[in-house]
Amino acid sequence: QVQLVESGGGLVQPGGSLRLSCAASGFTFSSYWMYWVRQAPGKGLEWISAIKPGGGNTYYADSVKGRFTISRDNAKNTLYLQMNSLKSEDSAVYYCAKGKERYSTTYSTAADDYDYWGQGTQVTVSS
Numbered sequence: 001q002v003q004l005v006e007s008g009g010g011l012v013q014p015g016g017s018l019r020l021s022c023a024a025s026g027f028t029f030s031s032y033w034m035y036w037v038r039q040a041p042g043k044g045l046e047w048i049s050a051i052k053p054g055g056g057n058t059y060y061a062d063s064v065k066g067r068f069t070i071s072r073d074n075a076k077n078t079l080y081l082q083m084n085s086l087k088s089e090d091s092a093v094y095y096c097a098k099g100k101e102r103y104s105t106t107y108s109t110a111a112d113d114y115d116y117w118g119q120g121t122q123v124t125v126s127s
Contacts, residue, residue, distance in 0.1 A: 002026040002116045004096050009121030016086050016125070022079040022096030022118055030054070030074040033099035033107050035114060036081045038092035038123075046092070049081065050107035059107055064090075086125045093120040 008020040020036070036049045049070040050059045058070050069082040079096050097114035099107070108114075 002098065004098065004116055004118035006094065006096055006118040006121040009094060009123045011124045011126065012086055013127050014087060014125055017082070017084045018086065018123060020081040020083065020094055020096075020121060020123075024077045024079065024098070027098065028102070029072075029077040031102045033104055034072060034079045035097045035099065035107075036070060036079075036094060037097055037111065037114075038094045039120075040089075040092040045111050047109040047111070050109075051079070052107070053103070083123070086123075088125050091123060091125045093122050095120045
């Protein structure tokens with residue numbers, strides 16, 4: 001069955017960096033758009049990044065553009081999120097998610113278009 005397992009979260013000081021990983025299994029990883037989504041305490045889901053199946057095209061929310069980098073290693077079935085210059089407002093549970101449609105030609109920022117999610121990893125940015 002499909003599994004997405006995030007890791008790499010933790011406590012970091014403002015201005016610091018973290019790298020999240022999402023290990024995927026149970027599907028043809030290289031055929032699907034993959035996403036990172038986060039949820040801060042008391043707030044709704046926030047889409048933050050998408051990456052094309054082949055890894056060549058990436059997209060970001062304005063809130064993280066220039067600071068976060070999404071990438072994937074299709075040989076290892078793993079998705080990454082490199083987070084630099086972290087701010088307190090980046091504190092949230094971070095989820096990786098799989099797009100529903102195989103070989104889709106475009107990405108979606110709508111959670112309804114994702115069919116599997118990881119369990120989430122907590123990122124806390126605090127001094």
